[in-house]
Amino acid sequence: xxxxxxxxxxxxxxxxxxxxxxxxxxxxxxxxxxxxxxxxxxxxxxxxxxxxxxxxxxxxxxxxxxxxxxxxxxxxxxxxxxxxxxxxxxxxxxxxxxxxxxxxxxx
Amino acid sequence: xxxxxxxxxxxxxxxxxxxxxxxxxxxxxxxxxxxxxxxxxxxxxxxxxxxxxxxxxxxxxxxxxxxxxxxxxxxxxxxxxxxxxxxxxxxxxxxxxxxxxxxxxxxxxxxxxxxxxxxxxxxxxxxxxxxxxxxxxxxxxxxxxxxxxxxxxxxxxxxxxxxxxxxxxxxxxxxxxxxxxxxxxxxxxxxxxxxxxxxxxxxxxxxxxxxxxxxxxxxxxxxxxxxxxxxxxxxxxxx
Numbered sequence: 001x002x003x004x005x006x007x008x009x010x011x012x013x014x015x016x017x018x019x020x021x022x023x024x025x026x027x028x029x030x031x032x033x034x035x036x037x038x039x040x041x042x043x044x045x046x047x048x049x050x051x052x053x054x055x056x057x058x059x060x061x062x063x064x065x066x067x068x069x070x071x072x073x074x075x076x077x078x079x080x081x082x083x084x085x086x087x088x089x090x091x092x093x094x095x096x097x098x099x100x101x102x103x104x105x106x107x
Numbered sequence: 108x109x110x111x112x113x114x115x116x117x118x119x120x121x122x123x124x125x126x127x128x129x130x131x132x133x134x135x136x137x138x139x140x141x142x143x144x145x146x147x148x149x150x151x152x153x154x155x156x157x158x159x160x161x162x163x164x165x166x167x168x169x170x171x172x173x174x175x176x177x178x179x180x181x182x183x184x185x186x187x188x189x190x191x192x193x194x195x196x197x198x199x200x201x202x203x204x205x206x207x208x209x210x211x212x213x214x215x216x217x218x219x220x221x222x223x224x225x226x227x228x229x230x231x232x233x234x235x236x237x238x239x240x241x242x243x244x245x246x247x248x249x250x251x252x253x254x255x256x257x258x259x260x261x262x263x264x265x266x267x268x269x270x271x272x273x274x275x276x277x278x279x280x281x282x283x284x285x286x287x288x289x290x291x292x293x294x295x296x297x298x299x300x301x302x303x304x305x306x307x308x309x310x311x312x313x314x315x316x317x318x319x320x321x322x323x324x325x326x327x328x329x330x331x332x333x334x335x336x337x338x339x340x341x342x343x344x345x346x
Contacts, residue, residue, distance in 0.1 A: 004147060008138045026144040028295070070295035071141045 007088055007100035012107040013080040021052060021060070023074045023088045025098065031066040047072065047092045054104065055084035080106050116270055116281040119337050125270075125280040126346060134286070134344040141290045142221055142342030145214065145297050149222025152215060158203055162219075169226055177227040178339055181328040183240040190243040192327050194220045194288075194299055195319060211318035217297045221288050224341035231338055232285065234331045243321075247329025250322060256313030262326075277346060283334035284327065286343020293346060300327055303345075 008022040025047055032044025044066065052060040059078050078086070087101040123131050134140055154163040166172040180193040187199060197219050198209045209216045236244040251262045265274070266282030273279065287300040294302075301323045305315040316322045 004144050006138065006143060006147070022138060024139065024141065024144060069292075071144060073139055073141070 005088070005090070005098050005100040007086075007102050009086060009102050009104055012105045015080055015082075015106045018077040018079050019104075021074075021076055021078055021086065021088070023050075023052075023100065025050070025072055025074075025090055027071060027092065029066070029068055029070045029072065033066070045092060045094060047090050050074065050088065050090040052076070052078070052086065052088045054078055054086045055082055080104065082106055115333055116267060119283065119334065120281055121337050121340060122280050122283055122286045122343060122345065123340055125278045126344070130292075130344050130346065134340065134342075140342065140344060142288075142297055142344065145218040145221050145288075145290075146225055146342060148214060148218035149220070152219050153222060162201070169223065173223045173226040175227050175230050177224040177341065178230045178232050179234060181240075181243075181324055181331060182235060183238065183243075189321075190240050190324055190328055192300070192324055193223065194301075195324070197223060212298060212302055217288050217299065220299070221297065221342045224288065224339065227339050228341060229338050231336050232331055232334050234328060234335065236328070236332050240328065243325045243328050244332060246321070247325035247327070247332075250326050251329050251333075256308065256311035258311040260311045262307070281334075282330060283337055284330045285334055285337050286340045286345065288341065289343035289345045291345045297342070300330075 004026040006024045010019050013019040027047045028045060029047065030042055030045040032042070034042045036042055046064060046066055046068070048064050050062045050064065051058055060076050062074065064072065083106045084104060085101060086104045087099060089097065089099040091097040123134055126134075137143060150169075152162070153169055154161055156164070162169070177193055180196065181190050183189070184191045184196060184199075187195075191199070194211075194216055198216055201209060201216075201219065234240075254261045254264070262282060265279050270279050270281045284300050287303065288297050289303075290297045291303070301318055304323055304326055305318075308315045
């Protein structure tokens with residue numbers, strides 16, 4: 001299966017007001033410092049970039065390091081300007097990508 | 108087994124009662140609970156056809172057909188001729204005839220188990236230990252009171268005699284298996300009750316029983332009986 005994620009935005013938002021965007025990304029966030037039971041190093045594998053677009057404009061971007069726990073959970077706030085698509089995308093250090101999207105309705 | 112068998116803990120307290128407020132809130136939040144990712148996977152698998160068949164093809168809507176099922180497991184399965192836990196029952200059903208086994212602790216198996224267990228959330232555990240399940244329950248009870256490992260401890264040493272106290276930085280629970288499969292922060296991923304039990308064996312420096320061994324299933328049955336009446340809270344979140 002491809003990389004899974006979950007996205008949550010309020011059903012309707014008030015124009016000009018900030019609203020919470022909640023995202024969970026399924027990812028092992030392997031630090032590269034661990035070893036398996038045979039003593040072999042487990043290679044690093046982390047989501048290193050995550051960004052959010054809203055109405056075609058980038059509104060949030062994060063750069064992640066190996067200190068972030070597995071299956072990272074993000075909450076950030078975006079100001080509601082107009083109804084439109086909101087998408088969160090991410091990519092890991094092996095080039096795997098994922099995307100979740102929702103429609104924002106401004107009341 | 109000691110002659111003076113201690114009574115069940117009273118009052119019975121669910122596993123989440125021994126977790127921090129933050130973790131309880133995370134478990135209660137259907138969006139932020141990290142198990143939701145695996146529940147989503149299980150929901151997708153439920154209706155995904157394999158060889159022209161699917162879970163939904165026989166069982167229909169899980170919300171109706173699987174309601175209360177997880178609360179009755181582990182139970183004796185006439186077709187398999189032994190007591191099985193929920194994950195084993197799902198695995199036996201899911202695997203095509205002659206096909207490869209779904210590996211223990213695989214994302215697919217944990218996802219399906221979590222999805223099925225979710226349909227029984229809030230329902231009281233009610234396993235049957237009568238009839239053919241009796242012998243397995245007796246075995247589980249014997250294991251529960253048997254001291255093992257270099258630390259020479261039995262399950263009862265902590266979970267009856269010392270629950271509510273702390274072990275290093277962790278509160279000791281009453282050992283009720285109500286939240287599984289659960290997301291364990293220590294593992295950074297979900298795991299089954301079998302994995303959790305193996306971790307306890309490892310903790311007292313005993314040999315870990317292999318996955319799906321009769322010993323683990325017997326212990327699961329005894330623990331479920333011991334917790335009867337407590338509401339299921341899967342998919343749980345644990346330290």
